[in-house]
Amino acid sequence: MPERRKATPLRRTTLLRAGLSTALLLSTVATGLGTQASAADTPSPTPATRAPASAALITAMQQDLGLTRAEATTRLKAETTARTVERAARRAAGASYGGSWFDAERGGLTVAVSDSSRSRAVAATGARVAVVRHSERQLDATMDRLDALDAPSGVSSWHVDPQSSSVVVSVVAARQDDNDVQAFVSRARKAGPVTIRETRQAPRTFAAGTVGGDPYYTGNVRCSIGFSVYGGFVTAGHCGQAGAGVSGWDRSYIGNFQGSSFPDNDYAWVNVGSGWWTVPVVLGWGTVSDQLVRGSGEAPVGASICRSGSTSHWHCGTVLAKNETVNYSQGAVHQMTKTSVCAEPGDSGGSFISGDQAQGVTSGGWGNCSSGGETWYQPVNEILSRYGLTLHTA
Incomplete structure (x- = not known):
């Protein structure tokens, strides 16, 4: 959750955070690292002299991912390289591009291609190559056909899975024998290459009623701030409709929802003033x-990837899938990213970040941070592009 606070003596911890954040920002400006990121995919270059993350972030990865300090540091560096390799590999694969994934054990990126003749060009980018049956374009077409279907509540989600070269449909285990679920699965299999998997619970959004903490409020709903943009911040669409007023932790006025979409999407942005x-x-x-x-x-x-939210605070995990359609009770939301990170009510809208790169805003999931679970986020670049916003970067 990006720091944006109104200076007041009522909140010592907030003032301390604001002071620390300002010091971080001034330090960055002094060393000439100030940049701006637009709606495009814009990673900032990482100088060789700069550590991939703070010592505290590496400690959190050790705890949540079961890594040693050396393993966490090595992994962050490898993931930074993988982001660059993926862009080059996608261009090299052309129309045969079938998706990609980071192999944590090998410490590198694997890129799928449906045409083996593209393997050498893709390998030249530094990626490992896997030859698959279907291109990403073909799998996306299957996704579009599934998105046009009405899904029952026993169907949790569906997403393009490059490793299986299919669209994976997740079905709630206790509901898999329901007639409506079986009917959906039958239609899904006719739509294209589909794999059926079980999941423990159905997803839900993570908004909450009014409680104490460090939130923002819309009426009696508490959510979490996502990322600063010039003129405001981005967050989850289910937290408020366009025009709704927003107040901060002290209930003083911040601004209004300038745009909001839910379901179909789950994103919004709020202007900041006062x-x-x-x-x-x-x-x-x-x-x-x-x-x-x-x-x-x-x-x-x-x-x-790690997540920050006003209820369960800071937790880490891994990216499990992209371009997933999540079937909430309020309706389906498309093009989401699934993670192994836990979340709880009130965390909606909060930040997903990988290293120092913004990833998205918390939407919903299942489980909690005591027993574990899965959480989805809406990718931030889509939000920036939709509303013509510019990410506020250091």
């Missing part, structure tokens, strides 16, 4: 230091 300000920071909640945002380079499937 003495509030924005800085390119994601709160670490004392688990890690507050994290500077330096760009929005998209992390591949398999990459490590």
Whole structure:
């Protein structure tokens, strides 16, 4: 959750965070690292002399991903390289591009191609090559056909899975024998290459009623701030409709929802004024230091990722899938990214970040941070593009 606070003596911890964030930002400007990121995929270059992440972030990855300090550091560096390789490999694969994923054990990117004649050109980018049956374009066409179907509540989600070269449909285990679920599965199989998998629970959004903490409020709904943009911040669409007023943790007025979409999408943006300000920071909640945002380079499937929210604060995991349609009770939401990170009510809208690169805003999921679960986010670059916003970066 980016730091944006109204200066007041009522909140010592907030003032401390604001001071630390300002110090981080001033330090960055002084060393000549100030940049701006537009709606395009814009990772900032990482100088060889700069560590891939703070020591506290690496500690959090050790705890949540079961890594040693050396393994966490090595993984972050490899993931930074993978982001660059993926763009070059996609160009080299052309129409045969079948998707990609980060292999944590090997420490590199695997790129799928449906035409083996493109393998040498893709391998030349530094990626490992896997020859598959279907291109991403063919799998996306299957996704479009599934998105046109009405899904029952027993169907959790569906997404393009490059490793199986199919569209994976997740069905709630306890509902898999329901007639309406079986009928949907039958129609899905006719739509193209489909794999059926079980999941434990149906997804839900993570908004919450009014409680204390460090939130923003829309009426009696509490959600979490995502990322600073010039003029405001981005967050989840289910947290408020366009025009709705927004107040901060102290209930003072911040601004209004300038645009909002839910379902179909789950994104929104809020303008910031009335003495509030924005800085390119994601709160670490004392688990890690507050994290500077330096760009929005998209992390591949398999990459490590962390989330910040006003209820469960800071947790990490990995990217499990992209371009997934999530079937909430309110309606389907498209082009989401699934992660192994937990979340809880009130975390909606909060930040997903990989290293120092903004990834997306928390939408919903299943489970909690005691027993575990899965959480989806709406990719931030789509939000920036939709509303013509510019990410506020350090």
